[in-house]
Amino acid sequence: MKTVIGGIGGALVLAAGMAPFAATAQDGEALLAMEWDEIVEAARGGEVNVFMWGGADNINAYVSDYIGGLLADEYGITLNRVPLTDTAEAVNIVLGEVEAGAAEGAVDMIWINGENFRTMKQGDLAWCGYVEKLPNAELVDFDNPAIANDFGTPVEGCEVPWSRVQFAFAHDTARTEEPPRTIPDLLDWARANPGRFTYPAPPDFTGAAFVRHVFIHAAGGPETLIGPFDQAKFDEVAVKAWDILNDLEPSLWREGRTYPTSITQLQQMFANREVDLFFTYDPAEVGTAVVNGIFPETAMSYGLEDGTLANTNYMVIPVNSPNKAAAMVLQNLLLSGEAQLEKAQPDVWGAATVIEPDRASDEVQAGFAALERHPSVVAIEELGQAALPELQADWTQAIEDGWIENVGN
Amino acid sequence: MNMGLLRVVAGLVLVCCLVAPLLPLGLWSVARGWFFPQVLPATWTLEPWARAFAPRSEIPGALLTTTTVALASAGLALALGIPAGRALGLYKFRGKALVELALLAPVIVPGIAVGLGIHGVFLRLGLTNSMAGVILVHLVPTLPYVVFVMSGVFANYDAEAEAQARSLGARPMQVLWHVMLPAIAPGVMVAGLFAFLVSWSQYILTLTIGGGRVVTLPLLLYAQAGAGRNDQAGVLAMLSLAPGLVILALTARQLTGRGLALGGGAR
Amino acid sequence: MAGSRTSATEVLGRGHPWLSLAPALCVIAVLFGGGLVLGLAGSFAERGGGWSLDAWAQVLSEGRVWRSLGLSLWIAGASTALSCGIGLGAALLLRRSFPGQGLARLLFQINLTIPHAVGALGILWLLSQSGFLARLVAGAGGIDTPADFPPLTQDRFAIGIIAHYVWKEVPFVGLILLANMQSLGDDPESAARTLGAGPFAAMRLVLLPLLMPALVRAGAIVFAFAFGAWEVPVLLGQSSPAALPVLAWQRFTSPDLAARPEAMALAMLIALVSALLIRAAFTARR
Numbered sequence: 001m002k003t004v005i006g007g008i009g010g011a012l013v014l015a016a017g018m019a020p021f022a023a024t025a026q027d028g029e030a031l032l033a034m035e036w037d038e039i040v041e042a043a044r045g046g047e048v049n050v051f052m053w054g055g056a057d058n059i060n061a062y063v064s065d066y067i068g069g070l071l072a073d074e075y076g077i078t079l080n081r082v083p084l085t086d087t088a089e090a091v092n093i094v095l096g097e098v099e100a101g102a103a104e105g106a107v108d109m110i111w112i113n114g115e116n117f118r119t120m121k122q123g124d125l126a127w128c129g130y131v132e133k134l135p136n137a138e139l140v141d142f143d144n145p146a147i148a149n150d151f152g153t154p155v156e157g158c159e160v161p162w163s164r165v166q167f168a169f170a171h172d173t174a175r176t177e178e179p180p181r182t183i184p185d186l187l188d189w190a191r192a193n194p195g196r197f198t199y200p201a202p203p204d205f206t207g208a209a210f211v212r213h214v215f216i217h218a219a220g221g222p223e224t225l226i227g228p229f230d231q232a233k234f235d236e237v238a239v240k241a242w243d244i245l246n247d248l249e250p251s252l253w254r255e256g257r258t259y260p261t262s263i264t265q266l267q268q269m270f271a272n273r274e275v276d277l278f279f280t281y282d283p284a285e286v287g288t289a290v291v292n293g294i295f296p297e298t299a300m301s302y303g304l305e306d307g308t309l310a311n312t313n314y315m316v317i318p319v320n321s322p323n324k325a326a327a328m329v330l331q332n333l334l335l336s337g338e339a340q341l342e343k344a345q346p347d348v349w350g351a352a353t354v355i356e357p358d359r360a361s362d363e364v365q366a367g368f369a370a371l372e373r374h375p376s377v378v379a380i381e382e383l384g385q386a387a388l389p390e391l392q393a394d395w396t397q398a399i400e401d402g403w404i405e406n407v408g409n
Numbered sequence: 410m411n412m413g414l415l416r417v418v419a420g421l422v423l424v425c426c427l428v429a430p431l432l433p434l435g436l437w438s439v440a441r442g443w444f445f446p447q448v449l450p451a452t453w454t455l456e457p458w459a460r461a462f463a464p465r466s467e468i469p470g471a472l473l474t475t476t477t478v479a480l481a482s483a484g485l486a487l488a489l490g491i492p493a494g495r496a497l498g499l500y501k502f503r504g505k506a507l508v509e510l511a512l513l514a515p516v517i518v519p520g521i522a523v524g525l526g527i528h529g530v531f532l533r534l535g536l537t538n539s540m541a542g543v544i545l546v547h548l549v550p551t552l553p554y555v556v557f558v559m560s561g562v563f564a565n566y567d568a569e570a571e572a573q574a575r576s577l578g579a580r581p582m583q584v585l586w587h588v589m590l591p592a593i594a595p596g597v598m599v600a601g602l603f604a605f606l607v608s609w610s611q612y613i614l615t616l617t618i619g620g621g622r623v624v625t626l627p628l629l630l631y632a633q634a635g636a637g638r639n640d641q642a643g644v645l646a647m648l649s650l651a652p653g654l655v656i657l658a659l660t661a662r663q664l665t666g667r668g669l670a671l672g673g674g675a676r
Numbered sequence: 677m678a679g680s681r682t683s684a685t686e687v688l689g690r691g692h693p694w695l696s697l698a699p700a701l702c703v704i705a706v707l708f709g710g711g712l713v714l715g716l717a718g719s720f721a722e723r724g725g726g727w728s729l730d731a732w733a734q735v736l737s738e739g740r741v742w743r744s745l746g747l748s749l750w751i752a753g754a755s756t757a758l759s760c761g762i763g764l765g766a767a768l769l770l771r772r773s774f775p776g777q778g779l780a781r782l783l784f785q786i787n788l789t790i791p792h793a794v795g796a797l798g799i800l801w802l803l804s805q806s807g808f809l810a811r812l813v814a815g816a817g818g819i820d821t822p823a824d825f826p827p828l829t830q831d832r833f834a835i836g837i838i839a840h841y842v843w844k845e846v847p848f849v850g851l852i853l854l855a856n857m858q859s860l861g862d863d864p865e866s867a868a869r870t871l872g873a874g875p876f877a878a879m880r881l882v883l884l885p886l887l888m889p890a891l892v893r894a895g896a897i898v899f900a901f902a903f904g905a906w907e908v909p910v911l912l913g914q915s916s917p918a919a920l921p922v923l924a925w926q927r928f929t930s931p932d933l934a935a936r937p938e939a940m941a942l943a944m945l946i947a948l949v950s951a952l953l954i955r956a957a958f959t960a961r962r
Contacts, residue, residue: 519904612907
């Protein structure tokens with residue numbers, strides 16, 4: 001019987017007569033001993049429940065229609081996409097199930113990264129060790145540190161990469177011809193244009209990422225922040241970072257007395273001309289927003305000369321997934337050159353691939369070479385020239401908490 | 410005369426205030442890219458509605474799920490709430506005040522306080538992530554209202570008629586069917602409809618217990634609003650209004666303000 | 677009271693109220709009681725098993741929690757007071773016929789059926805600095821940019837949140853009072869009038885005390901909801917302090933597992949404060 005982590009109502013768990021969940025959730029050990037063909041056979045005709053942020057129609061359609069269609073046609077597997085507004089909800093479901101000793105979970109796969117992955121890995125909630133079984137894993141360069149580490153947490157075969165994203169800013173060329181292109185310039189620009197800039201308050205994901213850019217700027221670059229959390233170093237940089245952000249407050253929207261509570265609020269404020277700058281962790285979103293009529297066609301995304309944070313997002317299989325074989329088949333499909341190419345098409349999603357195109361078939365290589373992007377979306381190559389590595393989850397957590405404590409109040 | 414004018418003006422203000430928040434919702438459902446400073450949308454379009462009912466849209470499925478859950482939950486709440494309401498409305502007994510407090514407590518204790526804990530209960534009962542679980546958990550907000558309404562109905566109910574029917578030789582089931590039911594039918598309808606609407610409006614309980622697997626309209630509404638798709642959110646908002654309007658139109662005669670108020674409205 | 681009205685032993689279920697109550701009581705006990713007990717247990721739980729007061733100590737020592745509590749009390753208090761006040765006014769208005777009375781009554785009923793999520797989104801798009809109202813004012817030349825419009829949503833006084841609750845609850849309070857006035861009839865007031873009281877004195881001295889129990893009950897329901905709802909402040913609230921339920925939900929969905937007992941403690945705090953205040957309101961009535 002596996003150890004139950006966490007102790008919410010521990011006594012009640014015991015009273016309820018906890019079933020050993022390894023017996024009923026699809027047996028991971030047995031799958032790991034199988035050949036790929038056998039795994040595919042085990043998966044055939046089953047279903048797979050994918051929990052993922054569901055706020056973008058184009059992403060939903062890609063997963064439900066394109067991937068779901070392939071999965072049904074080729075393997076007879078039904079893909080149920082479960083929309084979330086916050087990935088932590090899915091992690092909480094798994095956590096609750098495992099704590100309560102629920103034998104069979106509801107979740108077969110979660111679109112995940114960062115703190116949520118750390119939570120799952122630390123809590124032994126992620127199923128690990130199966131990645132090399134996937135034939136298409138060969139297309140991925142697992143030696144690339146940007147793929148082998150998820151916000152600094154070693155992946156170690158506990159999740160499979162899906163897409164790469166890089167933080168980018170956006171401006172409306174009709175309103176702001178020359179937007180600031182470094183963090184110091186941005187701070188000056190905000191002071192020169194009072195009330196025209198703000199950022200969502202952490203724990204909003206994108207707002208927290210913006211704060212990390214300022215934190216890295218205060219540290220003089222990312223080098224000293226890479227690696228495990230260092231309290232002394234944090235304290236030293238934090239003083240400077242909070243000073244910068246507190247000094248900035250009078251120049252922010254509503255004099256910094258309050259902040260937007262979500263990236264959506266900032267998006268709407270940008271669309272409504274309440275502020276002049278927008279930012280996002282997925283530049284393709286700016287193109288989608290133009291297509292959907294949320295942003296004017298004059299909206300344009302751009303990178304910073306001193307670099308912006310980049311990260312990889314992944315798919316994880318929870319340890320109590322009842323359909324592990326089908327989940328593996330799905331992950332293999334998601335990694336295929338064809339699926340990655342389709343996902344990179346600007347009218348589909350425009351998401352940057354995690355595979356090395358030169359390891360894929362000639363057609364896929366040609367497809368990647370011929371990709372065109374939406375005119376509002378900055379080229380991934382241009383952004384990639386100045387990419388900052390993401391900090392480890394302990395750092396990001398400390399920065400979030402520190403901001404809430406020292407700036408956001 | 411002056412008082413009469415004042416009434417009209419006050420009534421007009423009231424009407425405007427009641428309608429105002431619905432205006433931007435309705436406009437967004439037929440607009441594209443409607444932003445400051447445009448008072449009215451520059452581009453009018455039915456595309457959000459077409460998209461909502463396109464073959465791959467999640468909205469028809471969510472409509473069905475929301476309706477099924479609300480119907481089942483309201484039915485269950487009536488089955489449990491009518492007997493309880495009868496006991497509270499007709500009889501005096503030791504501990505009655507305590508029972509009343511217990512049955513009405515879910516209305517007074519905020520939902521979030523219970524919702525986070527209920528998730529644990531349902532996990533242990535194996536009811537999470539299923540429609541059955543969502544239907545059951547919706548009893549927490551709906552049942553108190555049904556009990557509340559039905560105890561009021563039974564307090565004004567003439568139980569003497571039942572005794573007379575019994576003395577004339579009617580069997581208990583006949584009494585229930587021919588005497589009690591006709592007398593309480595309007596109250597049952599009010600209670601049921603409001604249980605339906607209360608369930609129809611749930612968000613947090615559906616999310617926590619349904620685990621995102623049971624997709625109802627409020628879940629889609631928050632997802633679309635959270636993604637900045639105001640046009641889709643507008644459509645969902647308009648669809649969310651539908652059952653209330655339909656119910657009011659269908660039952661304009663039976664439903665008095667009294668019944669509605671007792672029902673407590675959608676929460 | 678009703679039970680004493682009939683002496684017949686032939687009334688069904690007489691003498692067995694517990695049998696009729698049992699199913700409903702069981703459901704509430706398991707779902708609601710179980711939820712509360714587990715929530716409470718969760719607030720004392722320690723990771724890896726065992727019990728501790730850490731979560732409570734942490735929560736109660738945070739200035740942020742107290743500020744959030746203050747904000748939520750303000751939101752609930754102001755919403756309740758305004759809803760009851762305006763609801764009473766509206767009920768007094770609607771009990772007499774006037775042109776448009778039917779429409780107003782119908783809107784009252786429609787409003788009651790609207791989900792809070794829909795209303796909150798509508799208020800956001802109506803009152804925000806770039807919302808419908810701001811655009812009307814801009815169109816009339818009153819303001820140039822959204823920043824010129826007073827902040828009514830995500831603002832420090834929670835105006836947007838309170839506006840939503842008042843919008844939603846005035847019809848609720850109003851209809852309850854209307855129903856009560858109908859059952860009271862005109863008699864008490866006309867009796868007072870024949871004894872020489874003016875219309876306002878009759879209302880204040882006779883009608884109002886008669887309506888008070890219903891008003892307190894309605895107010896308690898409004899207060900509990902406005903104090904504990906998450907859907908509304910999450911859309912209309914400012915970043916800091918956030919309403920107490922928003923803070924609780926933030927901790928509940930935090931990737932940091934240690935925050936879960938704190939979320940439970942906050943949820944229990946919400947239940948406790950709400951229950952105590954409502955109890956106090958009822959005791960004060962007696």
